Amino acid sequence: MKPLGPIPPGFAMIDGQLAIGGRKARDLVAEAGRTPLFVYSADRIRRRVSDLLHALPQSVALHYAVKANPFEPVLQLMSELVDGFDIASGGELALALAAGLDPARISFAGPGKRTAEIEAAIAAGVTLNLESEGEAVRALEAGQRLGITPRLAIRVNPPFDLKGSGMKMGGGAKPFGVDADRVAVMARAIIASGAEWRGLHIFAGSQALSADAIIEAQRSSIALAGVLAEETGQALPHCNLGGGLGIPYFPGDLPVDLAAIGAALGEALDQRADILSETQFCLELGRYLVGEAGVYLTEIVDRKSSHDELFLVVDGGLHHQLAASGNFGTVVRRNYPVAIATRMDEPADEVASVVGCLCTPLDRLADKGQFPRAEPGDLVAVFCAGAYGASASPAQFLGHGPAQELLV
Amino acid sequence: MKPLGPIPPGFAMIDGQLAIGGRKARDLVAEAGRTPLFVYSADRIRRRVSDLLHALPQSVALHYAVKANPFEPVLQLMSELVDGFDIASGGELALALAAGLDPARISFAGPGKRTAEIEAAIAAGVTLNLESEGEAVRALEAGQRLGITPRLAIRVNPPFDLKGSGMKMGGGAKPFGVDADRVAVMARAIIASGAEWRGLHIFAGSQALSADAIIEAQRSSIALAGVLAEETGQALPHCNLGGGLGIPYFPGDLPVDLAAIGAALGEALDQRADILSETQFCLELGRYLVGEAGVYLTEIVDRKSSHDELFLVVDGGLHHQLAASGNFGTVVRRNYPVAIATRMDEPADEVASVVGCLCTPLDRLADKGQFPRAEPGDLVAVFCAGAYGASASPAQFLGHGPAQELLV
Numbered sequence: 001m002k003p004l005g006p007i008p009p010g011f012a013m014i015d016g017q018l019a020i021g022g023r024k025a026r027d028l029v030a031e032a033g034r035t036p037l038f039v040y041s042a043d044r045i046r047r048r049v050s051d052l053l054h055a056l057p058q059s060v061a062l063h064y065a066v067k068a069n070p071f072e073p074v075l076q077l078m079s080e081l082v083d084g085f086d087i088a089s090g091g092e093l094a095l096a097l098a099a100g101l102d103p104a105r106i107s108f109a110g111p112g113k114r115t116a117e118i119e120a121a122i123a124a125g126v127t128l129n130l131e132s133e134g135e136a137v138r139a140l141e142a143g144q145r146l147g148i149t150p151r152l153a154i155r156v157n158p159p160f161d162l163k164g165s166g167m168k169m170g171g172g173a174k175p176f177g178v179d180a181d182r183v184a185v186m187a188r189a190i191i192a193s194g195a196e197w198r199g200l201h202i203f204a205g206s207q208a209l210s211a212d213a214i215i216e217a218q219r220s221s222i223a224l225a226g227v228l229a230e231e232t233g234q235a236l237p238h239c240n241l242g243g244g245l246g247i248p249y250f251p252g253d254l255p256v257d258l259a260a261i262g263a264a265l266g267e268a269l270d271q272r273a274d275i276l277s278e279t280q281f282c283l284e285l286g287r288y289l290v291g292e293a294g295v296y297l298t299e300i301v302d303r304k305s306s307h308d309e310l311f312l313v314v315d316g317g318l319h320h321q322l323a324a325s326g327n328f329g330t331v332v333r334r335n336y337p338v339a340i341a342t343r344m345d346e347p348a349d350e351v352a353s354v355v356g357c358l359c360t361p362l363d364r365l366a367d368k369g370q371f372p373r374a375e376p377g378d379l380v381a382v383f384c385a386g387a388y389g390a391s392a393s394p395a396q397f398l399g400h401g402p403a404q405e406l407l408v
Numbered sequence: 409m410k411p412l413g414p415i416p417p418g419f420a421m422i423d424g425q426l427a428i429g430g431r432k433a434r435d436l437v438a439e440a441g442r443t444p445l446f447v448y449s450a451d452r453i454r455r456r457v458s459d460l461l462h463a464l465p466q467s468v469a470l471h472y473a474v475k476a477n478p479f480e481p482v483l484q485l486m487s488e489l490v491d492g493f494d495i496a497s498g499g500e501l502a503l504a505l506a507a508g509l510d511p512a513r514i515s516f517a518g519p520g521k522r523t524a525e526i527e528a529a530i531a532a533g534v535t536l537n538l539e540s541e542g543e544a545v546r547a548l549e550a551g552q553r554l555g556i557t558p559r560l561a562i563r564v565n566p567p568f569d570l571k572g573s574g575m576k577m578g579g580g581a582k583p584f585g586v587d588a589d590r591v592a593v594m595a596r597a598i599i600a601s602g603a604e605w606r607g608l609h610i611f612a613g614s615q616a617l618s619a620d621a622i623i624e625a626q627r628s629s630i631a632l633a634g635v636l637a638e639e640t641g642q643a644l645p646h647c648n649l650g651g652g653l654g655i656p657y658f659p660g661d662l663p664v665d666l667a668a669i670g671a672a673l674g675e676a677l678d679q680r681a682d683i684l685s686e687t688q689f690c691l692e693l694g695r696y697l698v699g700e701a702g703v704y705l706t707e708i709v710d711r712k713s714s715h716d717e718l719f720l721v722v723d724g725g726l727h728h729q730l731a732a733s734g735n736f737g738t739v740v741r742r743n744y745p746v747a748i749a750t751r752m753d754e755p756a757d758e759v760a761s762v763v764g765c766l767c768t769p770l771d772r773l774a775d776k777g778q779f780p781r782a783e784p785g786d787l788v789a790v791f792c793a794g795a796y797g798a799s800a801s802p803a804q805f806l807g808h809g810p811a812q813e814l815l816v
Contacts, residue, residue, distance in 0.1 A: 112766075394803070
């Protein structure tokens with residue numbers, strides 16, 4: 001038997017079924033028309049944003065990283081809740097504009113921007129977080145071609161990382177951003193060119209659960225912003241401190257201490273360099289805003305045994321849940337939170353592995369978990385499915401195609 | 409510096425550029441209209457099939473596993489070259505039928521077949537490789553509902569695995585197939601039901617490079633087929649021996665010894681049990697047929713340094729080449745064969761990492777490889793891109809969308 005990850009608190013049960021947004025799992029599947037299905041709870045997203053607004057200093061703006069979940073109804077909901085958006089491609093720019101987001105609230109980061117993407121962003125009035133000196137040249141040239149003043153910020157490769165983070169984005173040689181010691185020269189050139197100077201983007205890592213590590217990275221980022229503004233000789237209009245706040249996926253994971261982070265961020269901002277006194281700071285969060293709001297529902301198609309082990313075969317799998325299968329940037333496979341959504345009130349008295357419908361041993365959603373006895377037709381819920389699920393999985397693999405998505 | 413994987417032999421160079429199917433990389437990109445681009449060489453696929461037909465016993469049929477590369481022109485080419493096709497989903501069934509493949513030559517394996525997929529397969533006349541007793545019941549019921557005699561085979565979970573294989577599909581508790589000791593009872597029930605009995609599918613693993621391991625698995629499979637046919641009390645019309653033949657991806661990998669495998673398979677078939685004398689044996693290959701025929705071309709968008717390390721940032725990445733990035737079922741990241749397609753005749757005198765355009769440190773196509781000096785606008789080639797590339801990668805991740813594909 002292997003432990004399952006912690007189910008995010010706050011989900012209700014109705015008639016023995018998992019309920020999302022007050023509605024039973026089977027009713028949600030009936031509305032969507034089929035499984036597999038991602039269900040996102042608007043209420044959980046609202047509460048998460050509200051918790052953040054309560055914990056963070058009032059002066060700090062909140063941005064949403066579209067890459068975490070670009071489902072159009074989620075973007076539309078976010079447009080009422082957050083101050084800005086971060087996109088990572090021309091494709092996400094198109095999604096953001098289609099969802100009616102205000103381009104003036106959008107910034108675009110990403111190390112391999114094509115010239116066509118840079119032009120589209122400048123034409124729309126989006127801020128470019130420049131990843132290199134070469135990209136700055138291309139952005140200035142594109143602005144000239146278009147006759148539009150580009151809005152430019154620099155993404156900084158900081159000389160520190162976010163300790164304990166799932167993804168380190170700073171500290172040492174990185175493809176992201178510009179090494180801190182080259183930023184001031186580059187910033188002065190941008191300002192001298194007549195572009196609209198928007199400031200800095202400092203992203204040290206993501207998916208950290210330690211408040212101390214996040215506090216330290218935020219303090220270091222604010223200090224670095226002060227140093228770089230001084231070196232540039234000009235105040236920073238904006239400073240994006242990145243995100244980094246993780247969510248508990250695995251056994252033993254605990255939620256981040258949001259109150260501690262908010263209080264420490266307030267102190268760090270109170271102590272910031274004078275040159276940053278008018279700077280608009282923001283946090284850019286993706287997974288933390290939507291991850292725990294999503295549940296992946298998939299139907300059991302077969303119940304079978306092999307050499308005394310029990311397998312529940314579902315109609316979903318790693319083609320929608322690559323990370324949950326343990327195959328995306330993880331070395332040791334651990335179980336996400338998984339449950340039998342149609343038997344939430346029954347005792348977990350058998351050990352089973354939940355495997356996907358793909359013809360590969362990689363396709364395993366729960367390894368030897370303890371569950372209530374489930375049969376074909378029952379629904380399996382994989383929690384923490386709101387971020388980097390539908391869009392970060394190989395939906396075409398083996399021809400199964402994408403899952404349904406529903407915001408309730 | 410880290411070594412790069414071995415470039416498959418036989419690619420030509422024209423005017424310093426990599427040539428595929430006799431055409432220069434830049435001309436192929438011009439025809440496709442943009443990068444990133446998968447180019448598949450029909451000539452290389454034909455030669456691979458021809459090598460197989462030459463090495464394998466004449467009596468052994470050749471099947472293509474559609475999952476390896478379901479691009480429609482590849483399926484159409486294969487329909488002239490191989491004897492049968494294996495599909496893994498209702499989606500692949502639709503692709504196969506759209507490509508004009510003969511349903512009588514198609515079999516369908518996969519552990520999570522939905523009832524609707526089973527019905528579609530029976531209606532089309534496709535053979536189902538049954539993965540469990542429960543699936544057999546559903547298939548027989550579906551046949552009755554449709555008034556069509558289903559064509560049924562059993563996928564066997566063999567009591568041995570393919571040693572040294574990248575993916576073990578047998579040996580111990582597995583979600584695939586039916587444990588060998590339950591096959592005969594199940595086969596007799598299928599025959600008694602009046603279904604068309606098609607035989608067995610025995611798949612022990614995939615991506616093995618050791619001829620000895622493949623020979624041993626094939627011998628064991630043929631012996632097991634004899635035992636199971638005897639236990640069933642009826643001859644086997646068909647026996648699918650699976651695939652398993654790998655291709656060299658990584659430094660030090662060597663091609664499989666096809667002649668040795670073919671000779672040993674001939675001996676094993678000569679010595680097969682009498683009850684198998686009329687059995688049609690086949691090999692089901694995917695990666696081995698198409699993997700080395702494909703090249704992924706992606707354009708360098710940026711050349712940048714960070715802390716004295718050089719990065720070539722390309723407009724492609726793990727959203728098309730998940731396995732090449734080292735993030736799909738691998739524990740230790742190693743480099744695929746990668747080259748600068750537009751500078752094949754220049755000396756490799758600098759060390760660079762080729763990183764994709766995604767905003768994640770996972771997106772690395774070559775780690776500290778030795779390359780000719782390349783600039784933005786140059787094309788990078790990732791070899792061994794013909795199988796499990798375009799269809800097995802998260803194309804929607806970060807909104808970049810799918811790559812172009814071209815069969816030449």
